[in-house]
Amino acid sequence: MRFVLKLVLFLALLIGIVAGVFYQQYQxxxxxxxxIAADQSVHFEVKPGSHIRQVTQQLVEADLLPKTTLLPADYLFLAQARFSKQANKLKAGEYVLEAGMTPADLLTRLASGxxxxYQLGIIEGHTFKELVKAIQEHPHIKQxxxxEDYKNIMPKLGGALGESAEGWFxxxxxxxxxxxxxxEVLKRSHQAMRTYLMQAWEQREPHPLIKTPYQALVLASLVEKETGMSDERPLIARVFLTRLEKNMLLQTDPAVIYGMGEAYEGNIRKKDLTTDTPWNTYTRSGLPPTPIATPSKAAIDAVMHPAETNYLYFVATGTGDGRHFFSESYEQHRKAVAQYLANDKKRQQGTSIQ
Structure with a gap:
């Protein structure tokens, strides 16, 4: 009986010692x-489906856990995860870990989601082809x-078979x-465009020749490619609408360039203006069949709320500032073209333009 009592006391003492060592090591x-070195950071990924033991093993292999003397760091980290009730709360993804973080900070970060x-910029005025290139070259987008998928992407986004993707992002x-x-990236951008286009359409100033949101999108793409000046967009939108009303050709060079495709080498020649394509607005009346680029919010707004003017023509000023001369008559337009040529010549010669 005495032996049993001594054994019990010994085991109790041993357990107390072990508990004391554990507590000291844990604290x-x-x-x-x-x-993690001072002023440094580390990227750490929790893979989908990982449980706490797998994550702990990753941390050990990456040598991120604090150094310990008696008890293994992974054992202590697992204990902390259990005690803090975060063991089952870790969320998959890539996290940034900074110098100075404690194991508790680490668990909180991994459970935060x-x-x-990473970022991808979809730029106004770019074509769908340019967007695809940016996506394919992004190192953190899963391809x-x-x-072939890109050639007929619209059904995957909820659109119709054979529908052009141009302008829809x-x-x-x-x-x-x-x-x-x-x-997933394309779906987000496409849905954002559909949402904004429909909101703008509902609040538009109706025009009898712009009967659908898609026609507005097409016209907005022409406005986008003609100017980067926010105050000029409503003016250019009105020029195009007025020309449509008068059954005049739109004669917009960016649409011709789009229709030329790979044949475009940086300059439009006279034969390019007379070579028919579905997007050649010098040979075909009305709007092109599709947008020619990604229109900005400002370009869409300009089409929905064009300026009130009688302008029929516009041409660049030639001063290199991206602005345009606007004219109500062809005679005024001819003078503006002459001024453009004079300004452009002076600019190329490095002469001050007054």
Whole structure:
């Protein structure tokens, strides 16, 4: 009986010693910081479906956990995850870990879902081809679409078979975590464009020749490519609408360039203006069959709310500032063209333009 009592006391003492050692080691561990050099940061990825033991093993392999003396760091980290009830709350994704973070900070970060975000800028005035190139070259977008998929992408976005993708993506800067697919990026931008276009359409000033939101999108793309000046967009939108009303050709060079495709080498020649394509607004009346680029919010707004003017023509000033002369008659337009040529010549010669 005495032996049993001594054994029980010994085991109790042993357990107390072990508990004391564990507590001391645990307290030391949770107060230390991760193995990250000062002023440095580390990217750490929690893979989809990972449980706490797998994440802990990743941390050990990356040598991120604080150094310990008696008990293994992974054992102490697992204990902390259990005690803090965060073991089952870790969220997949890529995280930024900074110097000075403690194991508790690390668990909070991995459970927050605040993953590292990457960016893709969809630029107004760019074509769908340029957008595809930007997506394909982005190192953190998961590539799932083939060249054939891109040729007929609209059904994957909820559109119709054979529908052109041109102009259907809202220009903005999109944030996303690593591993986001190309299709997910396109869906976000496409939905943003549809949403904004319909909102603008509902609030538009109706025009009898712009009968659908898609026609407005096409016209907005022409406005976008003609000027980068916000105050000129409503003026140019009105010029195009007035020409449509008068059954005049739109005669917009950017549409001709779009129709030329790979044949365009930087300059439009007279034969290019007379070579018919579906987008040649010198040979065909009305709007082109599709947009020619991604229109900005400002260009869409300009089409929905054009300026009140009688202008029928516009031409660049030739001063290199991106602005235009606007004219109500062809005679005025001819004088504006002459001024453009004179200004452009002076600018190329380096002469001051008054």
């Amino acid at each position: 030391s561990f949770i107060q230390q910081t991760l193995n 605040k993953t590292l975000q 799932t679409l083939s060249a 809202y220009p903005d800067t999109y944030n996303f975590p690593r591993g986001t697919t190309d299709l």
